[in-house]
Amino acid sequence: MPPSDPTDPRDPVGPDRDAIELAAARAQPTGDADDGDLAALNRVGDVVRSLRDDDFLLDEPPPAVWAGIAAAVEADAAGRPGSDAGGRDLPGAPPSSLPSTPPSPSPRPVTDLGSRRRAGPPTRGGWSGRAFIGIAAAVLLVVAIGVGALVRSGDPGPDVVASADLEPLELASGSTLAQLVDADGGLALDIPLDEAGLPSEAGYYEVWLIDQDIDGMVSLGPAREDGVYDLPPDVSYEDFPIVDVSLEPADGVPTHSGRSVLRGTLTTDA
Amino acid sequence: MPSGPDAGPDAPDAAAGGDGVLDGGAADLALDQEFSAGKPGALEAAYRRYGAVVHGYCGRSAGRDVADEITQDVFVAAWRSAERFDPSRGSLGGWLMGIARYKTIDALRRRERAAAGLERAAAVAERPAVDGGMDALAQRLLLADGLRRLRPDVREVVELAFHSDLTHEQIAERTGRPLGTVKSQIRRSLATLRRHLEGIDAAL
Numbered sequence: 001m002p003p004s005d006p007t008d009p010r011d012p013v014g015p016d017r018d019a020i021e022l023a024a025a026r027a028q029p030t031g032d033a034d035d036g037d038l039a040a041l042n043r044v045g046d047v048v049r050s051l052r053d054d055d056f057l058l059d060e061p062p063p064a065v066w067a068g069i070a071a072a073v074e075a076d077a078a079g080r081p082g083s084d085a086g087g088r089d090l091p092g093a094p095p096s097s098l099p100s101t102p103p104s105p106s107p108r109p110v111t112d113l114g115s116r117r118r119a120g121p122p123t124r125g126g127w128s129g130r131a132f133i134g135i136a137a138a139v140l141l142v143v144a145i146g147v148g149a150l151v152r153s154g155d156p157g158p159d160v161v162a163s164a165d166l167e168p169l170e171l172a173s174g175s176t177l178a179q180l181v182d183a184d185g186g187l188a189l190d191i192p193l194d195e196a197g198l199p200s201e202a203g204y205y206e207v208w209l210i211d212q213d214i215d216g217m218v219s220l221g222p223a224r225e226d227g228v229y230d231l232p233p234d235v236s237y238e239d240f241p242i243v244d245v246s247l248e249p250a251d252g253v254p255t256h257s258g259r260s261v262l263r264g265t266l267t268t269d270a
Numbered sequence: 271m272p273s274g275p276d277a278g279p280d281a282p283d284a285a286a287g288g289d290g291v292l293d294g295g296a297a298d299l300a301l302d303q304e305f306s307a308g309k310p311g312a313l314e315a316a317y318r319r320y321g322a323v324v325h326g327y328c329g330r331s332a333g334r335d336v337a338d339e340i341t342q343d344v345f346v347a348a349w350r351s352a353e354r355f356d357p358s359r360g361s362l363g364g365w366l367m368g369i370a371r372y373k374t375i376d377a378l379r380r381r382e383r384a385a386a387g388l389e390r391a392a393a394v395a396e397r398p399a400v401d402g403g404m405d406a407l408a409q410r411l412l413l414a415d416g417l418r419r420l421r422p423d424v425r426e427v428v429e430l431a432f433h434s435d436l437t438h439e440q441i442a443e444r445t446g447r448p449l450g451t452v453k454s455q456i457r458r459s460l461a462t463l464r465r466h467l468e469g470i471d472a473a474l
Binding site: 040041043044045047048049050051052055056058059060061062064065066068069070072073076214215216217219254255256257258 | 313314317321322323325326335336337338339341342345346349350376377379380381383384406409410411413414415417418428429432433460463464467468
């Protein structure tokens with residue numbers, strides 16, 4: 001669709017206004033409407049008559065919702081200048097068209113469990129010091145696990161099968177590196193959560209593996225001091241490559257709260 | 271075709287500039303066009319116009335705890351595929367509600383799956399939480415919002431027409447307005463509301 005129509009700029013909706021007038025005229029319930037229009041009219045009437053008082057009571061969504069939308073769309077525009085992106089490019093909107101919301105301040109965008117857009121998270125500009133420290137800490141921890149778990153078998157150390165850079169979403173102030181290690185035959189995920197600067201909140205943090213479609217998910221349990229989360233034997237990290245940490249209310253509901261604080265995708269890079 | 275002698279002072283014609291005061295139809299149409307063309311600012315305008323309705327729908331159908339993230343997802347997805355929105359098939363509001371419906375179903379399914387844990391029973395593939403109530407809710411919220419945006423005197427006329435089954439003549443008599451004004455107000459408001467329902471249909 002072209003960015004501007006050749007129609008009269010003073011009346012950008014002229015043809016449709018005519019059309020709607022016409023449609024409106026046809027909807028006139030005074031005998032000259034045909035069956036289809038009468039049906040449509042009756043349908044509107046049915047809905048209007050079914051309205052309840054609380055249908056009129058709508059709260060404005062919290063500001064974080066718009067912040068999240070703006071951030072996601074901004075990331076779209078920044079992340080793929082004329083790239084493929086699965087054939088769902090923006091319809092010709094330049095980055096300057098984006099809402100003038102500050103790019104990164106709090107509130108953090110609401111995390112979106114349902115999105116399938118995270119196939120290619122924007123790469124960060126090289127290893128930051130914090131990431132490096134995170135990795136170092138993680139490696140240390142893995143070594144510690146290795147000593148505990150593998151020394152007996154005489155292995156040289158745990159194999160890192162895959163890793164995921166967990167990006168902060170809500171609440172978290174830093175990233176951390178999740179590593180999938182082959183520990184004595186079983187796989188375990190090692191996540192130094194202390195690197196992510198998670199605040200103490202009511203409830204608890206929980207670790208999840210989620211599939212590529214963000215459809216199925218497996219809980220690896222509440223956050224642990226030792227940072228080690230065993231994968232159930234039949235759960236393949238290739239089927240559930242997304243590592244997600246959520247904040248869960250202590251309400252006894254066993255499902256994901258929807259409040260993700262960290263997320264990243266396991267890759268086997270090199 | 272009775273165009274109605276809208277001579278009354280309370281009948282600002284659309285030709286006067288489409289301020290949308292009377293029935294919101296012209297303003298909604300302009301937004302629809304801009305959104306489908308990916309015009310700068312259209313996403314924000316769409317959010318201002320429909321954010322609360324979409325959010326309310328998500329909250330009531332999937333739960334307040336997930337309303338924020340689903341709402342966000344709806345608008346991001348809509349903007350990404352804005353060129354697929356066809357204003358001639360219905361309103362942007364209806365189309366957004368259709369997307370919200372899909373996203374809500376997704377969220378409900380995820381919740382079911384998570385509840386099922388590792389026992390991914392075949393039953394989960396069914397969608398027990400999804401029923402016609404979701405569509406009815408989308409329609410009600412969108413039309414309630416549309417009615418709320420009508421100028422109060424126009425809304426009164428429309429509600430009289432639907433709730434009390436009065437004829438146009440009776441409404442004109444009761445409100446003391448010219449019959450032509452009453453007719454055109456009902457007609458145009460109806461067309462606006464009808465576009466919302468058609469928008470939901472088009473998105474399904």
